[in-house]
Amino acid sequence: MTDPQVHVVTHPLVQHKLTLMRNKEASSTSFRTLLGELAMLMAYEITRDVPTQLVEVETPLEKTMGPIIDGKKLVFASILRAGNGMLDGLLRVVPNARVGHIGLYRDPNTLEAVEYYFKMPTGMNERDVIVVDPMLATGHSAVAAITRLKQLQPRSIKFLCLLAAPEGIATLRQAHPDVPIYTAAIDRQLNEHGYILPGLGDAGDRIFGTK
Template sequence: MSNVHVSPHPLVAHKLSLLRQASTEPKKFRQLIKELAALLVYEATLDLATEPVEIETPIMRTTAYRLQEKIGLVPILRAGLGMVEGIWELMPSAEVWHIGLYRDERTLKPVEYYNKLPTEPTVSVCLILDPMLATGGSAVATVDILKRWGAKKIKFVGLIAAPEGIQAMQSAHPDVPIYVAHIDERLNEHGYIVPGLGDAGDRQFGTA
């Protein structure tokens, strides 16, 4: 699993524990999602290319560095929406493109219902955002969509993953690195991550 990156940060572990608790209310849940997303994307963007630029400080002229690559955030609706705000605070110039997928509860396969990507790619790096990498179906389908669109550099950023979801992603798209806070034990018979944290969308939006 050389392209799977599990955060070693103690703040990530602490906040994930709070997120998992059944007693965590939607408002706090959304805040934790926002904070975890910012921490994880910090790690996921360590290899972004930069370029030198001459600037004037209050003291003198010097060489500094700025991002060379344009970033696109691709939240998978609806649970991925909660991750955008935390990342946007770090990268306010990032574009946001939404992909709508839902899981057919009978087949556990993803069904696309929303896609507003422009005709040609407008960003250099796409960060797929989804709190849960469960069966991997939605993540794989989103990568398929982005590659057909012409995206060259894609990463997945989530909170928790099941081994089955990681396997599905690596089998379909071994070139896409995965960044998560934790790898859980397994999927249950209903396709939910165990021990998991419940339905991330329902818990964010108070619709459980």
């Protein structure tokens, strides 16, 4: 993948934890813990270029200038329900971030995303948004979420996932070529049911212990 808008986080710790998550024998507790740790690690990468401004701060010894994040607080926009599994890890790194939620379900016949819930913080036109969903499979949910978010005209939008399929990347890039994608791995393909192969199964079911 040579697309400059697609960033694969290849840090050894990220790859190690992702491999442990793929194991079908991993319990929901283990899966959730690993997901939180992975989200923390990936938060460093996706926030690397967040704008900053210099402010004056007084240390115990003297006054100096130091950088802080510029603008209103960052927003993590979670695509329900699996996106919520990444929030704790992300918020441990950026505890002052605001959180929005986008409720989408996948129509089993068309595989298209259908919205049932949307709630974002105020002042979105001054905020940078990171859309969060563990899996970028068909790409329909990501496209629908970002299309909806763009109506609020945020300052910037990025997309963060653990796994991406080539089909999902192509769909998202075609619909929103301005939105960078950050992922821990690009897997081989989708199966006939729209699941990523080799993947790690249904992320929501594995996070919450449902079937």
